[in-house]
Amino acid sequence: MKSKNCIIIAATLIAIAVAAAEEPTTNLLVIHADKPGAQISRNIYGQFSEHLGRCIYDGIWVGEDSPIPNTRGIRNDVVEALKKIKVPLLRWPGGCFADEYHWMDGVGPRGQRASRINTTWGGVVENNQFGTHEFMDFCNQIGAAPYIGGNVGSGTVEELAEWVEYLTAATNSVMSDLRRKNGRGQPWKVPFLAIGNESWGCGGEMTPEFYADSFRRYNAFVKNYPGNWIYRIASGANEGDYNWTEVLMKNIGGRMNGLSLHYYTLPTGNWSHKGSATHFAEADWFETLRRALRMDELVTNHSAIMDKYDPQKKIGLVVDEWGTWYDVEPGTNPEFLYQQNTLRDALVAGVTLNIFNQHCDRVKIACIAQMVNVLQAMILTDREKMTVTPSYWVFEMYTVHHDATLLPSELQSADYQLGDQKIPAVSASASRDKAGKIHVTLCNLNPNQPAEITCDLRGVEARTISGRILTAPEMNAHNTFERPKDVGPAEFTAFRVTNGGFAATLPPKSVVALELK
Ligand code: AHR
Numbered sequence: 001m002k003s004k005n006c007i008i009i010a011a012t013l014i015a016i017a018v019a020a021a022e023e024p025t026t027n028l029l030v031i032h033a034d035k036p037g038a039q040i041s042r043n044i045y046g047q048f049s050e051h052l053g054r055c056i057y058d059g060i061w062v063g064e065d066s067p068i069p070n071t072r073g074i075r076n077d078v079v080e081a082l083k084k085i086k087v088p089l090l091r092w093p094g095g096c097f098a099d100e101y102h103w104m105d106g107v108g109p110r111g112q113r114a115s116r117i118n119t120t121w122g123g124v125v126e127n128n129q130f131g132t133h134e135f136m137d138f139c140n141q142i143g144a145a146p147y148i149g150g151n152v153g154s155g156t157v158e159e160l161a162e163w164v165e166y167l168t169a170a171t172n173s174v175m176s177d178l179r180r181k182n183g184r185g186q187p188w189k190v191p192f193l194a195i196g197n198e199s200w201g202c203g204g205e206m207t208p209e210f211y212a213d214s215f216r217r218y219n220a221f222v223k224n225y226p227g228n229w230i231y232r233i234a235s236g237a238n239e240g241d242y243n244w245t246e247v248l249m250k251n252i253g254g255r256m257n258g259l260s261l262h263y264y265t266l267p268t269g270n271w272s273h274k275g276s277a278t279h280f281a282e283a284d285w286f287e288t289l290r291r292a293l294r295m296d297e298l299v300t301n302h303s304a305i306m307d308k309y310d311p312q313k314k315i316g317l318v319v320d321e322w323g324t325w326y327d328v329e330p331g332t333n334p335e336f337l338y339q340q341n342t343l344r345d346a347l348v349a350g351v352t353l354n355i356f357n358q359h360c361d362r363v364k365i366a367c368i369a370q371m372v373n374v375l376q377a378m379i380l381t382d383r384e385k386m387t388v389t390p391s392y393w394v395f396e397m398y399t400v401h402h403d404a405t406l407l408p409s410e411l412q413s414a415d416y417q418l419g420d421q422k423i424p425a426v427s428a429s430a431s432r433d434k435a436g437k438i439h440v441t442l443c444n445l446n447p448n449q450p451a452e453i454t455c456d457l458r459g460v461e462a463r464t465i466s467g468r469i470l471t472a473p474e475m476n477a478h479n480t481f482e483r484p485k486d487v488g489p490a491e492f493t494a495f496r497v498t499n500g501g502f503a504a505t506l507p508p509k510s511v512v513a514l515e516l517k
Contacts, residue, residue: 024452024505025414031430031501032408033438034459038361040431042088042402044353045395046147048321048367050095051130052121052374053336059372059381060138061130068384072137073129077386078372078379079141085378085395086402087144089192091320091367092135096120096202098194099153103163106131107182120202122335132167136188145191147320147367152196152218152235153204161221164190168228189228192365194320195219196235198262200244203235208244211235212251219255233318233365236260237302245302249309258318258365261302264325264375265292265348277326277339278476282447285344285475286418288324289445292348293423295322296355303362316364319356323369323376323391324348337374341389342478343487343509345376346470349394350427350443350511353401357429357441360406368395380481387484390477393470397489397513400439404431407438416446426451426506438462438516444506447475457501462516465502467492471510 049055062068062075069076093101097120105114106128113128139146148167150160165175168187176187195218197203199211206214215234224230234256237244248259267275267288275284302317324345325337332338349368356363368391372379378392406429413424427443438460444451469492477487492512495504506512 022449024450025425025446027414027426027451027453028412029428029453029455030410031438031440031455031457032459033432033457035408036432037406037408040357040360040401040404040406041364042086043365044356044360044363045085045087045398045402046089046091046320046365046367047087047144047371047378048091048095048369049371050374051093051097051101051118051126052095052370053333053338054373054381055370056130058383059374059379061134063129071141073134074138074141075381075386078381079138081379081386081388081392082142082371085392086399087142088402089147089365089367090139090142090144090371091147091149091194094120094149094197095321096198098149098197099151099155099203101151102155102159103132103166104159107133107166107178122333132163133182133184146188147192147194147365148190149194149197150218150222152199152214153202157218157221160195160218161223164193164222164230165225169225170227187225187228191229191231192233193222193230194233194235194260195222198238199235200238200241208247209251212248215248215252216255231257233258233260233320236262236318239263240298240301242301242305245305249306249315253309254314256315258316259306260318260320261298262321263295263298263319264321264323264369266325267291274325274327277324277329278342278478280344280476282475283418285447286416286421286423288344289347289351290421290423292324292351293355295319295352296358299355299359299363303359306362313362317359317362319363319366321369322352322366325375339375339377340478341377341380341391342476343390343470343472344475346390346394346487346511347443347445347509348376349391350398350441351445353394353398354427354429354441354443357401357406357431382481385481387479387481389479390470390487393487393489394511397468397470397511398441400433400513400515401429401431401441404433404439406431414451425449426453440514440516442504442506442512442514444508444510444512447509449508451506453504453506454498455501455503457516462497462502464517465495465497465514467495467504467512467514469507469510469512471507475509
């Protein structure tokens with residue numbers, strides 16, 4: 001009898017504990033629809049594709065003779081999926097690979113193209129079947145603007161100048177004639193060009209002073225041919241290397257249009273043991289999100305340095321590599337950086353994109369690393385099979401912010417506490433689109449407690465609200481080729497219109513997008 005009572009008491013205590021854990025946190029969001037901010041460039045939602053692992057080959061390019069349905073060698077399933085997330089721009093061919101890429105290897109008849117060793121990524125043979133023409137075709141098929149990475153580390157000024165001429169010059173010249181001979185009459189538009197990549201590391205191990213001089217030299221020979229204007233992007237800092245930004249702003253200044261920044265989220269912060277993409281505990285979930293939130297500090301601090309030299313914010317901060325970086329999936333080539341993608345990645349994407357939206361006066365371009373089969377990918381493929389990831393769905397839900405006007409907001413967020421550490425439980429951003437609709441994207445980082453959001457919407461009255469949500473029962477929920485629909489968006493209805501705005505209850509570990517009319 002005594003033991004039966006004990007069991008009842010224990011069960012009651014557990015029930016009370018569970019109920020307590022499910023109490024919603026209290027959060028206040030003020031949206032200033034009466035004080036609109038800058039435009040959120042759609043280019044913040046850009047992507048990155050590198051000749052690395054199975055990103056290009058298998059992921060995008062299968063060749064014209066492949067049994068996998070393709071258009072001129074490019075996978076139809078991947079193109080169809082990418083069209084839905086309206087990829088605004090695509091960075092290529094690297095990454096570190098860009099500084100060992102010689103573009104002439106990748107033009108002309110495919111049967112005659114040079115094979116090289118991809119010394120950066122696994123020492124595999126790069127047969128150059130996917131080159132300039134194929135990349136421009138792919139951009140055209142998905143509707144993305146090309147963002148070309150120029151080789152400064154091992155290439156020459158002449159080589160880069162000639163690539164630009166080949167791509168964009170209309171008049172008769174050696175390079176534009178070669179392009180015509182290779183099957184393309186009209187020049188392409190190339191709106192974005194990087195002059196080097198990670199020049200402090202794989203791109204040449206330069207000092208900031210040496211790189212700044214190199215930028216000036218290469219840049220002087222990158223020409224704007226009639227009908228094409230190039231936004232020139234300098235190779236920027238690694239994470240919190242503020243001296244790099246300081247020197248480049250001082251020594252390059254207005255010669256560049258954009259300055260890049262790279263930051264990756266590793267759950268452990270340790271490059272030797274980064275952590276598993278799918279097997280993790282709440283401590284890893286917490287730490288991953290804590291590290292992802294550091295993007296706000298980095299953008300704020302780099303922007304403050306840029307403000308000193310460029311108070312009018314003419315030079316954009318270009319976060320052209322960001323995302324999660326885990327240990328590769330067991331059994332895959334460690335140099336190929338293939339990792340699964342879970343609900344945790346969706347939260348990382350949600351909070352990071354909210355940060356970029358909030359900083360849209362300075363952040364003009366960002367590219368998640370990478371598009372297919374590498375790091376925090378949108379799409380995973382295995383021969384003829386394909387699935388989209390939870391991160392893909394966040395990009396899809398956030399398309400509403402493309403080119404919309406930021407509505408500045410203030411958030412009093414509850415804490416999400418684990419042990420003696422805490423981070424804000426909620427992340428948010430808001431914008432008004434060209435049709436006048438307001439979009440609010442919200443993330444609840446807490447995997448245990450719902451988040452009650454009370455929104456004070458200033459300057460406008462919300463009459464109707466609709467919503468979508470991305471969540472799942474488990475923190476490590478993910479899509480597989482066998483179960484491609486385990487994580488995907490659903491209708492969200494836990495909101496109500498209030499006198500001053502709205503109230504919503506976000507379930508634990510969720511990303512929510514609301515539309516207010
Ligand atoms: O995205 C993978 C690699 O990470 C890129 O090639 C490089 O620029 C960065 O170090």
